[in-house]
Amino acid sequence: MEELYEERARIELKRWKRKMEKKSSLASIYTRKLQTKINNKIPEKIHSIFTISVKNMVQATLVGSEYTTTTIPLEGVPLQERELKLEEKVKVYKKTAAFEGAGTGAGGIILGMVDFPLLLSIKMRFLFEAASIYGFDVKDYRERLFILYLFQLAYSSDNKKRDVFEKIKRWEQIKDDLPDKEIYLEEINWKSFQLEYRDHIDLIKLLQLIPGFGAIVGAIANYHFLEVLGETAKNSYRMRLLKS
Numbered sequence: 001m002e003e004l005y006e007e008r009a010r011i012e013l014k015r016w017k018r019k020m021e022k023k024s025s026l027a028s029i030y031t032r033k034l035q036t037k038i039n040n041k042i043p044e045k046i047h048s049i050f051t052i053s054v055k056n057m058v059q060a061t062l063v064g065s066e067y068t069t070t071t072i073p074l075e076g077v078p079l080q081e082r083e084l085k086l087e088e089k090v091k092v093y094k095k096t097a098a099f100e101g102a103g104t105g106a107g108g109i110i111l112g113m114v115d116f117p118l119l120l121s122i123k124m125r126f127l128f129e130a131a132s133i134y135g136f137d138v139k140d141y142r143e144r145l146f147i148l149y150l151f152q153l154a155y156s157s158d159n160k161k162r163d164v165f166e167k168i169k170r171w172e173q174i175k176d177d178l179p180d181k182e183i184y185l186e187e188i189n190w191k192s193f194q195l196e197y198r199d200h201i202d203l204i205k206l207l208q209l210i211p212g213f214g215a216i217v218g219a220i221a222n223y224h225f226l227e228v229l230g231e232t233a234k235n236s237y238r239m240r241l242l243k244s
Contacts, residue, residue: 012238145181154229
């Protein structure tokens with residue numbers, strides 16, 4: 001039974017890998033240009049708020065203990081059982097994100113901005129739990145860095161996505177040559193990092209800032225973002241466990 005499940009997982013994984021490696025469509029190129037125009041019109045003060053949120057999230061991921069204290073690697077468990085547990089977590093986090101998005105979306109611009117760091121926290125908590133479900137110890141700095149790459153893979157432009165995907169595919173070969181976390185933190189271009197993330201979500205999340213209507217958009221958008229993150233985590237950890 002487990003062999004049959006793993007074979008089906010390999011087929012799904014191949015399909016997902018092709019999606020990650022495909023070239024940018026004309027629609028995504030146009031969307032990217034539109035998002036660049038939007039970003040150029042946003043005041044630098046607003047950019048700074050979002051940049052600080054992302055910077056705090058990354059630093060908490062790499063050097064903090066907020067996400068690591070309750071995560072214990074699941075050992076000696078078949079893939080099917082792991083992924084049943086993952087699906088349960090995905091459902092819980094999608095509902096949490098949707099509830100949070102509806103609440104902040106109902107409040108217009110101010111609460112819409114509050115949604116940004118809250119949603120970041122929800123996503124990172126999910127990724128830490130996903131790592132543990134697949135048996136990886138998040139107390140290891142390299143596993144926390146892998147989590148950041150998963151985050152980038154889920155929410156980056158097509159060009160950046162392909163670059164990150166190459167790192168994830170080769171993770172077992174490159175992880176031992178990674179820089180210390182302090183060096184990694186110094187080398188990050190924080191504004192670029194947050195813009196890659198925001199460019200993926202901006203067109204949807206801007207609608208969330210509209211009072212009233214924003215509640216509906218916020219709930220649907222946040223639900224979708226966690227669904228994407230769940231698919232990304234599942235297939236990325238499959239690559240490591242199934243070695244394919």
